[in-house]
Amino acid sequence: MSQAPLIPRYKSLRRTFSFVHEPIPVFSDYIKAYGDTFQVYLGGVKKVLVTANPKVMRHVLQKNHKNYSKSEIQTDLLAQYVGNGLLTSDGDYWFKQRRLIQPGFHKQRIKSLVGLIQAAIDKQMDTLESERGKELDFYPRMMDIAFSIIGNAMFSEYATQNDLAKIEESIYVLQQFIVKRARQPFMYPVYWMNGKLKKYNGIARDIEGLVLNIIRTRKQLPKQPDDLLGMLIDTRYEDDNTPMSEEQLLWESNILFVAGHETTANALCWMLYLLAKNPQYVDNLKNEIKEHVGVEELSFDVLMKMPLLNGIILEAMRMFPPAWILDRVAHEDDQAEGIDIPKGTMVLPLVYHAHYREEDWEAPDVFRPERFIQTKNQAAYFPFGAGPRMCIGNNFAMLEMQIFLVQFFKKFELEVTPNTSGKLKALITIKPEKGMRLKLI
Numbered sequence: 001m002s003q004a005p006l007i008p009r010y011k012s013l014r015r016t017f018s019f020v021h022e023p024i025p026v027f028s029d030y031i032k033a034y035g036d037t038f039q040v041y042l043g044g045v046k047k048v049l050v051t052a053n054p055k056v057m058r059h060v061l062q063k064n065h066k067n068y069s070k071s072e073i074q075t076d077l078l079a080q081y082v083g084n085g086l087l088t089s090d091g092d093y094w095f096k097q098r099r100l101i102q103p104g105f106h107k108q109r110i111k112s113l114v115g116l117i118q119a120a121i122d123k124q125m126d127t128l129e130s131e132r133g134k135e136l137d138f139y140p141r142m143m144d145i146a147f148s149i150i151g152n153a154m155f156s157e158y159a160t161q162n163d164l165a166k167i168e169e170s171i172y173v174l175q176q177f178i179v180k181r182a183r184q185p186f187m188y189p190v191y192w193m194n195g196k197l198k199k200y201n202g203i204a205r206d207i208e209g210l211v212l213n214i215i216r217t218r219k220q221l222p223k224q225p226d227d228l229l230g231m232l233i234d235t236r237y238e239d240d241n242t243p244m245s246e247e248q249l250l251w252e253s254n255i256l257f258v259a260g261h262e263t264t265a266n267a268l269c270w271m272l273y274l275l276a277k278n279p280q281y282v283d284n285l286k287n288e289i290k291e292h293v294g295v296e297e298l299s300f301d302v303l304m305k306m307p308l309l310n311g312i313i314l315e316a317m318r319m320f321p322p323a324w325i326l327d328r329v330a331h332e333d334d335q336a337e338g339i340d341i342p343k344g345t346m347v348l349p350l351v352y353h354a355h356y357r358e359e360d361w362e363a364p365d366v367f368r369p370e371r372f373i374q375t376k377n378q379a380a381y382f383p384f385g386a387g388p389r390m391c392i393g394n395n396f397a398m399l400e401m402q403i404f405l406v407q408f409f410k411k412f413e414l415e416v417t418p419n420t421s422g423k424l425k426a427l428i429t430i431k432p433e434k435g436m437r438l439k440l441i
């Protein structure tokens with residue numbers, strides 16, 4: 001067994017500035033120089049193990065997942081603002097919640113959400129119709145669409161547009177603050193003194209009040225509507241048949257909002273970008289839509305059977321995986337593929353870089369949806385993570401992206417303009433650096 005190569009501290013210190021602004025090319029350079037698994041001092045201080053090797057990634061996320069938990073950024077910092085739910089908990093509590101909530105996201109269950117998702121999308125399509133012919137920034141529009149989809153699927157008609165707009169805005173500002181706190185932990189006393197901690201706590205408590213009101217109204221109903229909140233309210237713990245408490249309902253609802261909109265918005269944005277750059281696929285997609293969907297209502301089963309539609313979504317998430325990096329911490333000494341992982345090591349699986357490995361992907365820089373039609377089994381593909389903490393909303397996310405693409409390309413086409421840029425910014429998710437400007441036709 002051996003240690004992964006360690007990048008000398010002076011080298012990582014030299015690149016601290018570019019690392020903060022553009023971590024992806026910095027990691028690519030390290031991989032070229034040191035191989036797909038290496039150790040580096042993050043910010044010149046904290047030594048971490050970074051890997052783009054799919055076997056090491058699967059070992060940590062899946063095979064020996066019991067030896068790893070999430071880092072404190074999610075379990076402590078995010079939890080302070082959105083509560084202790086699936087994304088932010090660990091250990092026995094997480095396991096209990098996952099078992100409880102997982103069945104609600106099975107394909108059979110989310111089939112019934114097609115109508116709610118479609119209604120949210122169609123409303124936004126009407127707004128887009130009024131902007132036909134213009135060059136638009138699709139980034140804020142995809143954020144709104146993704147948010148209204150999850151809002152509708154969560155609460156059906158039990159949240160007003162005003163409530164949803166307030167939740168969206170608050171989650172946005174809270175996330176900005178959380179990223180700042182994670183990057184500059186030493187600023188904590190300053191935020192305490194200048195009142196920022198109080199201000200953002202206040203924003204978090206305001207959303208709580210709003211969501212709790214909806215939960216309380218809903219709990220009075222004799223029968224729950226067929227939406228995600230209804231599923232959370234109706235579900236019962238296996239051991240004692242009790243429901244979740246009000247606080248747990250609040251936390252899990254918040255978590256679904258946080259986990260379920262920015263990732264999807266980014267994925268949709270990159271999909272539109274790639275299709276605008278590769279219009280030959282749009283023609284074929286339109287034919288596939290005509291052949292399968294026509295004027296009839298959308299159905300889950302039909303959407304699942306559209307090969308090009310699904311190939312486009314999967315390929316876009318290969319090239320621009322919204323969750324581009326994951327994080328885990330080892331509880332005990334471990335080894336993967338001959339590499340030592342000492343107790344306490346923070347491991348960073350690089351989803352983005354695994355998706356561009358020459359060993360696993362032919363011509364990885366080329367947009368080629370066919371690769372997902374020809375082979376289903378992709379060992380180096382992690383858009384939704386892997387193992388027991390894999391995205392619980394993956395089927396839901398696939399469904400909303402399918403419905404969006406079908407409804408969008410039934411009506412519209414896209415063109416790139418001189419302002420279109422594929423330059424990305426990697427924060428927690430991969431987003432377009434300066435918005436996504438495309439012409440709507």
Ligand code: HEM
Binds near residue numbers: 070086260
């Ligand atoms: C394209 C869209 C999406 C992508 C790329 C994505 C990606 C991911 C990834 C990579 C993880 C695992 C993180 C880790 O292992 O550390 C995750 C977890 C999670 N996702 Fe998603 N996600 C998407 C959409 C959604 C949606 C729509 C929902 C909810 C409706 C959702 C809810 C969650 C939750 C609750 C978790 C935590 C699961 C757990 O730890 O048990 N995600 N997601």
